[in-house]
Amino acid sequence: MKKLVVLTGSGISSESGLKTFRDSGGLWENYDVMEVASYNGWVKNMNLVLQFYNERRAQLKNALPNNAHKGLVYLEKFFDVRIITQNVDNLHEKAGSRHILHLHGILTEARSTGDPDLIYNIGYKEINQGDLCEKGFQLRPNIVWFGEAVPAIETAAAITAEADIFVVIGTSMVVYPAAGLIDYVPKNVPIYLIDPNDVAVPIYRPIHFVREKAGAGVTILKEKLMTLI
Numbered sequence: 707m708k709k710l711v712v713l714t715g716s717g718i719s720s721e722s723g724l725k726t727f728r729d730s731g732g733l734w735e736n737y738d739v740m741e742v743a744s745y746n747g748w749v750k751n752m753n754l755v756l757q758f759y760n761e762r763r764a765q766l767k768n769a770l771p772n773n774a775h776k777g778l779v780y781l782e783k784f785f786d787v788r789i790i791t792q793n794v795d796n797l798h799e800k801a802g803s804r805h806i807l808h809l810h811g812i813l814t815e816a817r818s819t820g821d822p823d824l825i826y827n828i829g830y831k832e833i834n835q836g837d838l839c840e841k842g843f844q845l846r847p848n849i850v851w852f853g854e855a856v857p858a859i860e861t862a863a864a865i866t867a868e869a870d871i872f873v874v875i876g877t878s879m880v881v882y883p884a885a886g887l888i889d890y891v892p893k894n895v896p897i898y899l900i901d902p903n904d905v906a907v908p909i910y911r912p913i914h915f916v917r918e919k920a921g922a923g924v925t926i927l928k929e930k931l932m933t934l935i
Contacts, residue, residue, distance in 0.1 A: 708934070710785035711869035712778060713887060715792045717876020717901060718920040721772040722797055724765065735761070744852045752844075753835055759847040760832040762794075763813045767830040771801035774875065777924035779803050784935055785871070790862045792877060792884050794849055807865065809858050809884055815848035859883045866890040871934065873927065875900045876920045879907060896934075898927055 716724075725735055734742065735758075741747045742758040779802045781787050789798055789806045794813050798806045811817075816833050818824035820843030837845045850856055862884075866872065872891045879885045888907065891897060899905060900916045900923030907913050914930070916923045 707784070707786040708870035709868055710781060710787045710871045710873065710931070711866055711891075712787065712789050712873045712875060713792075713866075713877060713884065714789060714798070714875045715877025715881075715884075718772075718774045719769075719793050719795050719797055720876070721774065721919060721921050722769045722795075724769055724795055724797075734758075740852065743849070745854060748846065748851070755847075756833050756835060759813065759849070760834075763830050763832070766795050766813055769795065769797060771797045772921050774920035774924040775801035775803070777921075777928055781928060781931065785931070788865050788869075790865060790884075790887065792881065807858055807862055809850070809856055809862060811847070811849040813847065813849070816845040817848040818843045819846050820844075856883055862887055863890045867892065869895055871896055871898070871931065873898045873900070874905075875923065877901075877905075878903075879905050898930070900924065900927060 737758055742755050748755050775797050778787060778789065782804065787803065787805065789803055790809060791798060791806060792809050794811055796812060796814055814827060814829055816826045816828045818839035818841065821839065821841055824839045824841065825848055833845050833847060839845055866887045867890045869891055872895055888911065896914060897911060898914045898916060899907060900918060900920060902917055902919050916926050918926060
């Protein structure tokens with residue numbers, strides 16, 4: 707099977723009703739993003755950060771995967787599909803995708819503030835001040851905040867370097883290091899980019915643009931990829 711590597715961003719989740727801070731100029735569900743998605747914000751007001759992610763987790767509980775998520779699951783019949791997502795939701799998992807790498811963490815996990823290797827699957831439960839790990843440290847969302855390192859980026863680069871086909875869905879390609887993954891795509895490997903908006907991509911690579919929202923774009927993508935089998 708050919709290896710199909712897919713990089714997904716907020717555009718694939720927006721059709722399931724999940725908003726991002728880019729929807730409204732730096733506000734994420736009416737919160738200043740740097741107040742709730744940075745370590746400085748955590749130090750300044752832990753309860754505000756915990757409240758924000760508790761709300762996002764509660765919202766996610768009822769969110770359903772859309773046709774784009776389901777379309778990627780369908781493609782597993784014909785390709786070795788590897789998903790690298792910048793999203794912190796679990797909609798790829800809900801849809802049934804089997805190989806998912808979360809670059810920026812996931813809402814349904816908590817992490818120890820004193821030992822980053824202590825990670826807990828909490829589902830849709832709240833994290834509150836005073837909730838401690840087994841070593842006595844406060845728990846925080848297992849989310850990569852602005853300014854923090856992205857531990858999974860090396861694994862993502864290695865997966866990308868093995869791609870036979872590379873697809874980008876619903877990401878602005880301005881958030882690094884994720885945006886830099888396109889530089890790891892092997893030469894002569896076809897790249898498909900699904901987004902209704904103009905997206906800045908390297909001019910030295912030929913890109914197959916599908917100027918549609920994620921759901922409609924994945925439907926078109928499936929038709930195109932069937933010709934490559």
